[in-house]
Amino acid sequence: MGVANWLRKRLTGDGIPDTTPTAQRPQWMCDGMRAMEVFGYDDLRIVGAPGHQDVLWSIVGRETDVPVRQDIHALLVAEHGNPVDRNAVAVWLGGHRVGRLASDDAGRLCPGLIRLQRQHRRAVALPGHVSGDRDGLGVYLSYDAAAFGVR
Structure with a gap:
């Protein structure tokens, strides 16, 4: 095991390797994988969804009546290799990157996300919904701040 792999394993815990801030699906993310859901009533702001409208429409269905509201579970992925924001957290839905947490939310939640991944040895998923109309869809998640x- 090289130094980079050893360091990545120490930073992210077993089973959830580091990922770079790209649109490529992380190697550990696979169809049917198990994740730990963190249910709560605190709202989380997702940014960057306007750049992923094609993916969001493919998830809710292009022939769907508007307005749209589709319940979902999204994975949070810490982007340790992000050169702009070391606390960046991407939001993945259906194997596609659909946005990221706003920087202030990512800064507060990233340490807890990494702790939860290490503790439970699996990815963290949050419940939420995709909603909007023909002018655009957004991703809205809920979580338990505690x-x-x-807090």
């Missing part, structure tokens, strides 16, 4: 160690 589970992430913030």
Whole structure:
């Protein structure tokens, strides 16, 4: 095991390797994988969804009546290799990157996300929904702030 792999394993825990801030699906993310859901009533702001409208429409169905509201579970992925924001957290839905947490939310939640991944040895999923109309769809997630160690 090289130094980079050893360091990645120490930073992210077993089973959830580091990922770079790209649109490529992380190797550990596979169809049917198990994740730990963190259910709560605190709202989480997702940014960057306008750049992923094709993916969001493919998830809710292009022939769907508007307005749209589709319940989902999204994976949070810490982007340790992000050169702009070391606390960046991407939001993945159906194997596609659909946005990221706003920087202030990512800064507060990233340490708790990494702690939860290490503790439970699996990815963290949040419940939410995709909603909007023909002018655009957005991703809205809920979480439990206490589970992430913030209040």
